[in-house]
Amino acid sequence: MTINRRYFLKSGGVALAAVGLTGAAPSFLERAALAETRGRVLGSNRRKTLIAIFQRGAVDGLNAIVPYGERAYYDLRPTIAIAQPGRFDAALDLDGFFGLHPALASLKPFWDQQQLGIIHAVGSPHNTRSHFDAQDYMESGTPGIKSTADGWLNRYLQSTAATGASPFRGLAIGSNMPRVLQGKADALAMSDLTSFSLQAGSNTAQVQGGFEALYEKSVNDALGETGRETFEAVKFLKRVNPSQYQPENNARYPRGRFGAALLQIAQLIKAGVGLEIAFTDSGGWDTHINQGSARGQLALRLQEFGEGIAALVIDLGSVRMEDVLILTMSEFGRTVRENGTRGTDHGHANAMLVLGGGVRGGKVYGEWPGLANERLFEERDLALTTDFRDVFGEVAQKHLGHTNLRALFPTYAVNPAKFRGLLV
């Protein structure tokens, strides 16, 4: 089959209309779609997308992925522990030792279908308990080194950069560019897709016309090219209307910022704009006081988190999910012992989720260090048995097909022998 511009305009036009985007496609989008279509026809080089979700504030991984098989877990958490399966408001059994927090019930079907994998006792080897430093290290990919200029996902974009690439390769839904996507490579950050626009009140259209004309005539250099692409992207996104978007398969996104961010990521994936790295984050995980048990503060956060991810997976559908991987992370875990205010304090190792294409799901990965006092990190926290870079490295290599892991993690010898085997 010959793929030409006319073919794209027909098929691409249908795809865009299906996700609420109509009108002429901008040229970068044609390039992205042509590259994608060509790749798909040849059966190679399919575009993979990574959706990275950061739980800022340090989620309590021990209550999210509950080691209900450990006596010490119940001894150390007398009021906040999640009950063993079979009891009232209990953990949902995963493998006879670990259970899901009941508020994460929406993710259980993916575990049962072996699409969801979990890594426990994973995190950064650095012992900082500062949210700011630990987030910085996890995003730069260089624990202990503050001077790293860019984030590891931006380094991925840098090392796979191509001329004429889509400006939507790297996208963060959020008000600021997150550290993980900061750097030399093109990436976009926007609080929502429709906010990517010029702001000049009632003169916006006129001013935009002015800038367009100025950049149209600008000499053919990087700035002129960027300018022209910027206005194409602005005009393209102006037609996006998240409130008119109809999720497929009866997917229901939770109300609020997190659900809206995931919905818009799904919308862009369906539009085929060349999205490779999508990032968003959620907050409210820093549960020092009254974190609750099966219900309460943490349960509400987990419910939104689980329902958001479940809606995203259902909306994208199984065929698209073959090329999508969702990876969750948080800067560190929380203390094994509950504190005097029925909460938990800053800890060390934590749990991460991987969900999607190629995941060998239905398994909790990593060595479990145990919660006996002598096994704890600094006598208070879950010890670390998997460096987060071994998870990120495996994702980059097996999902994104990136072979130069040294470029992604310059201060760490990522060794495929240490990969946990999360992905096929």
Place this chain on the structure above:
Amino acid sequence: MLDAETNGNLAIHGWIAKMGEPLYLHQAPTGYPDTADSWVNTGALLERLNFALALAANQIKGTQVDLTRFAGASADLNGELDKSKLINAFISRILQGEASPQTRATLIKQLNIPLNVSHAPSSQHRGAGDEGRARRAQGKQEPAARNASSADSSEAAKIAGLVLGTPEFQRQ
């Protein structure tokens, strides 16, 4: 350049951070990069253009520019705004006179398009993060009767915003 007065408050810091070069927060001890490729991307360019528009329209809290001097000095013998004089004033002030003939022609063409002074709210959907800016932008149009000098300063703001956003200026 425009002789802006700023009290250096959070509003201006927020803008500078969004444009990709947060004040005092650059991480490496090597200083801020002065090459274009370290910031030229669509997101940062859009923020810079919006900063230019907001600065010229006096919409950054705590930072003031007085463009009436430029408009005043560009009046013709009848006291009417001489638009090409105004453009030349900005080009010489902001770009040290170095504008390509195409840029100059585009700017003059832009200035001859009358400003939209309707009160109709923008039909654009805005994100939550932009509500504040949208409110300010609409609030600016509140006074029903526009007098000549405020119309002149709107023209001046538009041209100053465009000149600050020219490729010639953004390349520096």
